[in-house]
Amino acid sequence: MPEEKKQQNVEDIFSSTETMSKQSNIFKEIEPQELSEEEEISEVAQTFPKFIKQKNKKIFVIIGVVIIILILFFGIYTLMPKIKEIKEQRKIEKNLEKNANIQLSTITTEQLIKNIDSDKDGLSNQEEAQADTNPLKADTDNDGLSDRDEVKIWKTDPLNPDTDDDRIKDGDEIKKKLNPNGKGTLLEIIQTKNK
Ligand SMILES: [Ca+2]
Ligand SMILES: [Ca+2]
Ligand SMILES: [Ca+2]
Numbered sequence: 239m240p241e242e243k244k245q246q247n248v249e250d251i252f253s254s255t256e257t258m259s260k261q262s263n264i265f266k267e268i269e270p271q272e273l274s275e276e277e278e279i280s281e282v283a284q285t286f287p288k289f290i291k292q293k294n295k296k297i298f299v300i301i302g303v304v305i306i307i308l309i310l311f312f313g314i315y316t317l318m319p320k321i322k323e324i325k326e327q328r329k330i331e332k333n334l335e336k337n338a339n340i341q342l343s344t345i346t347t348e349q350l351i352k353n354i355d356s357d358k359d360g361l362s363n364q365e366e367a368q369a370d371t372n373p374l375k376a377d378t379d380n381d382g383l384s385d386r387d388e389v390k391i392w393k394t395d396p397l398n399p400d401t402d403d404d405r406i407k408d409g410d411e412i413k414k415k416l417n418p419n420g421k422g423t424l425l426e427i428i429q430t431k432n433k
């Protein structure tokens with residue numbers, strides 16, 4: 239090999255290494271510059287809070303919705319029996335009111351009937367019912383004494399015209415001032431009562 243060629247080859251070899259080094263420089267330029275640890279941290283620190291904030295927002299919204307749903311369910315769960323209870327109480331009250339009205343109306347009509355003195359003899363229909371007398375007849379036994387006078391004053395039998403069975407009617411005995419319940423006069427009865 240001649241000397242010149244040798245030299246050329248040597249130059250060529252170097253030239254190839256030069257180009258290589260040049261290429262590597264290009265790659266270096268193209269390759270992203272490696273960030274230092276601090277820079278990386280700062281970059282993460284900048285982007286991370288946003289990411290966290292967004293995620294947190296979503297989580298908070300979900301938690302909020304879940305809490306609201308739970309509160310609603312809890313509220314309905316606890317309120318439903320109370321609402322039912324109130325409804326039932328109202329029903330009962332209404333029924334009671336209805337019954338009370340019915341009772342009141344029946345009582346008043348009954349009372350009205352009982353308190354009426356149909357034959358106007360001084361005994362109410364109720365009292366006549368107790369004495370078994372005719373509520374439509376003032377003197378049931380036709381002895382000249384009204385049902386009221388027999389029951390309330392003379393204590394004679396309003397169903398028997400001659401209570402003491404002396405063949406003098408109760409009404410006649412009173413007119414004659416005789417005792418309608420037995421022997422003697424009314425005066426004697428009063429005197430014995432006062433003794
Ligand atoms: Ca009467
Ligand atoms: Ca009578
Ligand atoms: Ca009588």
Ligand SMILES: [Ca+2]
Nearest residue numbers: 400401402406
């Ligand atoms: Ca008599």
